[in-house]
Amino acid sequence: MSKTITFIVQPGGQLRGEARVPGDKSMSHRSIMLGSLAEGVTHVKGFLEAEDALATLQAFRDMGVQIEGPSNGCVTIHGVGKHGLKAPQKELYLGNSGTSMRLLSGLLAGQPFNTVLTGDKSLSGRPMKRVTEPLALMGAAIKATGKGTAPLEITGRAGQLQAIDYTMPMASAQVKSCLLLAGMYAQGETSVTEPAPTRDHTERMLSGFSYPVRRQGNKVSISAEGKLTATEIDVPSDISSAAFFLVGASIAPGSDITLRHVGINPTRTGVISILRLMGASIEVLNEREVGGEPVADLRVVSKPLKGIAIPEELVPLAIDEFPVLFVAAACAEGETRLTGAEELRVKESDRIQVMADGLQTIGIDAKPTPDGMVIQGGGRIGGGTVTSHGDHRIAMAFAIAGLRAHDPITILDCANVNTSFPEFKDLAKNLGLALVCEENSSA
């Protein structure tokens, strides 16, 4: 039996009040990976209790790591050291999570045992050559399908990986992190050069575990010399989850919200920069540093938005926020143009096509292009039935569109909101979104 979830949003309303959205997904994954490889006991708080991060947690349990929790966001990891993982008894199932699969492929390439990585239908369609090809240059043995997709059969080549100096063809934190994790098991110094800055949580967290990692300009380097020492990790709220409310409060007249304890690492704040360019009022309050990551409270007051050409350098810094940014564009006066974002086509869904289809259904002039979208904002937003194609961020983006719609919006296939933000519907309702959630069991 599987559950289907449908969101129904009544039109209009405003967002008001305070909320703390759940922990950062990227950091939650990495806390489990590095905590498991550390010597000693790592305590994590603010861990994201959602399916993607839990898939990573289960994978490490399957490799013999004793992990307590999660309970109220607290996880205790009894690290086994860099060479302490054990062969899993079965394949590692990673659900919907691209981050788990790509980072683990690097980490597992240099282990003294074999593994098979599998995922759900969406993950099994996502491109893995971007990691298997550079890993092969390091001497890894990974067999994918003919299309370069999962399942990935990894033959562990402990002691046989060689360092590479690799320039990534695309700006991807997953590819960078995969190669850095493989580099921890390779002979020589592994370097990864990125064409544009991407999220740097792996590098920051490695330093937090006292593992040497070096950055020179856009190049990051690591070697096998070093060990991870257990630490305390405080995961801030995920700006990618906060983004739904940053947009919602901006577009719904009369809104005024404060989101507490949000991670504002500069490699993640593209959504704030883009919304401000569109005219949004977002104040960054109480800036502080928590465990090597910048954190702040964000206050958003509604303000009329205007369409813009989104600067391409902001694309990797807001890569997961485009579904909801397209909704902001639909509510902005004038044209918004996104270019340089072809990566959106290979996420949990083709986020360019799926968002354009849904926006058109609710009456918006949205034209998909190979690498982005052109949206004419300011028109009447109607209502209708859209499908998320099992993509959590599409489901939540259309829920937010309801704030400016004239008729109800029904969003099909929303169960995957649980991959990143299970509390979405409750938090959204508390802030003022008129959202109803229907659950049905299907055989």
Ligand SMILES: O=C(O)C1=C[C@@H](OP(=O)(O)O)[C@@H](O)[C@H](O)C1
């Ligand atoms: O490293 C990470 O944690 C992530 C990197 C990004 O993917 P890419 O590296 O494919 O851009 C992002 O879309 C994903 O949600 C999380």
Ligand SMILES: C=C(OP(=O)(O)O)C(=O)O
């Ligand atoms: C792209 C995403 O995640 P992943 O690549 O880990 O599946 C996302 O959360 O928007």
